[in-house]
Amino acid sequence: xxxxxxxxxxxxxxxxxxxxxxxxxxxxxxxxxxxxxxxxxxxxxxxxxxxxxxxxxxxxxxxxxxxxxxxxxxxxxxxxxxxxxxxxxxxxxxxxxxxxxxxxxxxxxxxxxxxxxxxxxxxxxxxxxxxxxxxxxxxxxxxxxxxxxxxxxxxxxxxxxxxxxxxxxxxxxxxxxxxxxxxxxxxxxxxxxxxxxxxxxxxxxxxxxxxxxxxxxxxxxxxxxxxxxxxxxxxxxxxxxxxxxxxxxxxxxxxxxxxxxxxxxxxxxxxxxxxxxxxxxxxxxxxxxxxxxxxxxxxxxxxxxxxxxxxxxxxxxxxxxxxxxxxxxxxxxxxxxxxxxxxxxxxxxxxxxxxxxxxxxxxxxxxxxxxxx
Numbered sequence: 001x002x003x004x005x006x007x008x009x010x011x012x013x014x015x016x017x018x019x020x021x022x023x024x025x026x027x028x029x030x031x032x033x034x035x036x037x038x039x040x041x042x043x044x045x046x047x048x049x050x051x052x053x054x055x056x057x058x059x060x061x062x063x064x065x066x067x068x069x070x071x072x073x074x075x076x077x078x079x080x081x082x083x084x085x086x087x088x089x090x091x092x093x094x095x096x097x098x099x100x101x102x103x104x105x106x107x108x109x110x111x112x113x114x115x116x117x118x119x120x121x122x123x124x125x126x127x128x129x130x131x132x133x134x135x136x137x138x139x140x141x142x143x144x145x146x147x148x149x150x151x152x153x154x155x156x157x158x159x160x161x162x163x164x165x166x167x168x169x170x171x172x173x174x175x176x177x178x179x180x181x182x183x184x185x186x187x188x189x190x191x192x193x194x195x196x197x198x199x200x201x202x203x204x205x206x207x208x209x210x211x212x213x214x215x216x217x218x219x220x221x222x223x224x225x226x227x228x229x230x231x232x233x234x235x236x237x238x239x240x241x242x243x244x245x246x247x248x249x250x251x252x253x254x255x256x257x258x259x260x261x262x263x264x265x266x267x268x269x270x271x272x273x274x275x276x277x278x279x280x281x282x283x284x285x286x287x288x289x290x291x292x293x294x295x296x297x298x299x300x301x302x303x304x305x306x307x308x309x310x311x312x313x314x315x316x317x318x319x320x321x322x323x324x325x326x327x328x329x330x331x332x333x334x335x336x337x338x339x340x341x342x343x344x345x346x347x348x349x350x351x352x353x354x355x356x357x358x359x360x361x362x363x364x365x366x367x368x369x370x371x372x373x
Contacts, residue, residue: 063172065094065220066165077249077321078228078238081292090175097169097353111165113350116357120164121157123364127194128160137182163187166217168357173220184219191216198367208366226292231265234281252329255322262318273305273313290317293324 075084090096111117133139133156143151166174166187176184191214204210230236230247238248246261253261266282275284275298290313291301305313335341365373 062095065090065173066097066169066171074250081226081228114353114357116361117164120361121161124160159183159186163190167214168360170215171217174217175220188216203367206366213367229285234285258321259318262314267310273308294320
């Protein structure tokens with residue numbers, strides 16, 4: 001729920017509101033809500049050529065992007081600066097769907113509001129070779145670590161659910177990082193396999209339109225983005241799962257907590273402050289955070305901070321963080337005071353997602369020879 005709230009808040013910090021994926025599913029955002037919202041891309045809107053100067057203008061057709069976020073854990077500065085904030089630009093250029101992946105994370109929300117996700121997962125499972133799943137890195141590492149007897153079947157079939165999440169919405173692009181490339185590649189292979197097994201003339205004989213059942217999604221690779229590191233170790237990424245809360249700035253941390261965490265964060269004994277010194281990872285991380293939350297250029301930060309000591313810089317960083325997060329925290333409190341507002345957004349989002357997902361699911365049922373429902 002908290003993740004969804006922050007997606008909503010980030011959306012409102014720009015102008016218009018749509019919907020998202022990152023393996024996830026259906027907390028799709030309110031299509032009628034006029035406010036705004038992460039990611040990485042350039043304009044890829046596709047427009048159709050007009051027939052003549054007197055022809056009526058043909059509306060621009062946007063490519064579709066699907067992404068999601070897990071509902072577990074408290075969002076921190078690294079999640080926000082490295083991912084969520086970037087989704088804003090995706091909305092401007094794509095037809096976007098963003099959702100909370102509660103089926104993946106075994107929590108309570110939104111993906112499960114669209115039943116087509118689990119139905120398509122089951123249909124895809126019948127076409128997925130077990131060898132493909134056994135090769136998935138996440139499953140292999142977990143099995144090796146805890147033993148086959150302690151690993152649930154859901155971890156093995158998780159990539160099939162992820163594939164269903166993507167393919168249901170006939171996605172053109174999926175934002176992916178290094179940790180998701182293998183999952184997207186499996187999704188592409190599975191889509192091609194189902195198209196070959198059941199699409200084309202075979203589908204047409206079943207009464208369908210023929211051709212491909214699924215669109216083959218392309219990866220949307222982000223440019224080098226904000227990689228926010230731990231406050232206790234400049235070589236480790238800021239993480240929800242790190243045992244020490246001191247290692248991260250949570251988006252809902254009060255002012256005094258933020259100030260205290262920055263005051264106690266790990267630094268070094270070098271003179272002055274500088275970017276990109278491999279011997280000073282903490283210095284580079286803290287200067288990078290300051291640059292991101294202050295909105296200043298790297299050159300401006302260098303000019304301002306290069307002669308500072310840590311005693312002068314830490315309060316400056318703490319104040320910049322507090323100022324940047326305050327509007328988000330204020331809006332969070334406002335939204336939390338009206339639960340009905342969130343319920344309406346989730347209901348509208350699920351309805352919109354269902355319209356698209358059901359059309360895809362019905363095509364798959366038809367192509368695979370099931371009786372019309």
